[in-house]
Amino acid sequence: MTAFVVAAIAMLVAMVPAGITIARGALADAVVGFEFLTSVAVMVFALLAEGFQRSSLFEFPVILAVLLFGSGLVFVRALERWL
């Protein structure tokens, strides 16, 4: 197990408090927790791709970063207008 995989696992553990915030907090708190998780998730996938030495796996964090940015904006817009 390389240092990159260990770091990815540690970051996954660090997601737990934000997950609790999403589950138990108000709607605005949940949005903030979601944004935190999206940032960390991209890093986790990049770390795992490097840790497993698969260049093809690097496409996943790139696509995820783009999609999560878009979904975050849509979520925030929905929060502003309808929720």
Add this chain to the structure above:
Amino acid sequence: MVREVITDALLALAVLTVAASALGVAIMRTPYARLHYVTPAAVVAPVLVALAVFVTEGLNVYTGGAVIALVFVIASAPFLSHATIRAMRVREHGDWRGSGGPESPDRQEKRDRRPETQDAPR
């Protein structure tokens, strides 16, 4: 050997940054305060991870993929934070300018009241 030590140190710093941010997000009371703790995880930690990949691999396809993904996270985080705060302000005040903007209801009320206070005896 030196590369491994530097990589481990960078990754440890990245993990510490994310862990501290996670605690901040969980502990703070208001969403505005929580949002401050998203920034280190979205800006500082990706830089450290990208540096760790660069130190390990040098310039190759691994570094390229990691840098593209992480630079996008770094670039998009401020826009997302701004949009989030704007949405929360709209939800709370009905307008993102809140009580400080030129068109807000509070400001209009103050402006309407101003002649009365000027005419009042001192």
